[in-house]
Every structure is written in C-alpha cells, then in structure tokens.
Amino acid sequence: MASELKSVSFKNGNLNLAGELRFPPGFDANAQYAALIIVMPGSNVKEQIGAFYGERMAQRGFVTLAFDPSHQGQSDGEPRDLESPAARVEDIRCAVDFLTTLPYVGEHCIGVLGVCAGGGYAVNAAMTEHRIKAVGTVVAVNIGRAFRQAMPTPGAVANLLDAVGQQRTLEARGGEPRREKWIPDSLEETKALGITDPDTLEAVAYYRTPRSYSPNSTNRRLYRSDAQLLGFDAFHLVGELLTQPLQVIVGGRLGTTFSFDDGKRLWEQARNKKDFFVIEGAGHYEMYDVPQYVDQAVERLESFYQEYLSR
Secondary structure (H helix, E strand, O other), X not given: XXXXXXXXXXXXXXXXXXXXXXXXXXXXXXXXXXXXXEEOOOOOOHHHHHHHHHHHHHHOOOEEEEEOXXXXXXXXXXXXXXXXXXXXXXXXXXXXXXXXXXOOEEEEEEEEEEEOHHHHHHHHHHXXXXXXXXEEEEOOOOHHHHHXXXXXXXXXXXXXXXXXXXXXXXXXXXXXXXXXXXXXXOHHHHHHOOOOOHHHHHHHHHHOOOOOOOOOOXXXXXXXXXXXXXOOOOOXXXXXXOXXXXXXXXXXXXXXXXXXXXXXXXXXXXXXXXXXXXXXXXXXXXXXXXXXXXXXXXXXXXXXXXXXXXX
C-alpha cells in the first residue's frame, strides 16, 4: 500500500521550494514521528530519487520530505538550471526550518538521507546545522571533486574559469545564457557519440528513458554553475565539524563516478561514524532504483535512523 502523499511548499528566502511529504502507514497527526530530508543528485527532481527513497523510508515509519532544489524543477529561482552548492546547502537548512513547524515531527528527530551529489550536500549542511541529528548517505559524491577530477590536463580548470567569466560578461551585456547537458539526452545520442562507459550508459538509462524520466528534470546545467562547483569541497572540515552519527552506503562495483572512493574518504574523516556498508555487485546508478540493491540500503538505513532519531 502506497504511503499518503502531500504536496507542500516552503521558503528559501524569497523563493518557494516545491516539495512532497510522505507519511507512514496508519499516520496519526496527533503523534510525533522522526523525519528524513531526502537530498538528491544534481539534475534530479522530487519525482525521481526523492519519491523512490522517500516512499520506502515512509513505509518504514518515517515522515519523508523530498523537494526540488532552488532554480530547478517546480521550485522558484532565476536563472533556471543553476546548480549552486551554496543554494543547495541552504535549501537543506530551510527544509529543516519547515519540518520544525510541523506538529507531528519530533524537533529532535530530524535526519538527512543524501544520494550521489545529494550525499555531499547533506554532509556539508549537517556540519553547521545541528538540528540534523543523523546523516545517511548512499553512493555519496563530492561534486566538487568530481568536476575537478574530470579536467586532469594542466590548465584545464583555469581555462574553464576564464570561459565562465567571459560567458557571464556576455550575459551581463544581454547575451543568451549558456546551458550544458549533464548527460546525453538519449541512448541513441550516447551511441552516436561512441560512449561505452557503463556508468554513463546507466545514467542515461535512468534519467532519459521511461525508467525514471521526469519532464521537470531538464538535463541542463547553467554554465556559470561550473565555477561554483569547481570551488566546492563537500567534505571540507568533516573531521572537525561533522559530529552527528554517520551511515555510509556504497556500491561494491567500482566505476567512473568514484562514489566508492568518496564514501571511503568521508568515512575515514568522520568522527562519529557508525557503519560503512558495501552492497556487493551494485553499481552507482543501480543504487538509485534497482530493488535488489536499494532494499538492502533501506534495511540498513532503517536500523540506523531508528537508533539515532528516537532519542
């Protein structure tokens, strides 16, 4: 039986963020529940991973909140398609604000669950947002590391920063905004480009086919975002500031997202680590929606949050 779903809106400054609350079976508005904020990858919207993990955790007894980031999906924000780490992290703080206004959410029972880049954003927010009492990640990616690592040739980063600056000047003078694709728009395009990397193929199969396609996910990133992403380190100061209990879940099949390595680095730096769980045979994108792997993650997460969000 599907959980009860409620569309909601909450504020980040002057922006309205579009979200979805899910409630456990037999929900009683006069009781209090632990709540989880589902933090999603770049380009992902609430109808995708937010719905998938949000539904499964609601079935396990949690109130869950998934939302479209500022500037994306059905949330407000101009320019559109901006992927700003600062905005993404502030979105999470504002989601905590919103949950604290709900009488059926325990004020001291709020956790985050971040997937892929959302795992990095969740960790980064939790370091300075102590109303978050427990942090779970699934195939967490430090998106800043990923963007820097994607440009290994000497001078590539500096050249990109120069190009972003030139584009911003052009736009300030009235030129058209530039947008880049996160991934190819179709499997046919991927084939035409000669791409054979299994992770890229799996990403396209997830995002750009009926498997999990959403019209609210544009698959476009405003070009100026890249400068902000290059200067971001999701795990900077983890060893000093991340004091909450931490659950790290990674896929056992290594690939070109390097989420296993990011998860291991996060684990090694953290002070209050509780569990590092490898799901054997799972690739990065299979941890998005393949039941045989996701079910293992959800079972582990349920035990973790029940222990640390019930105090």
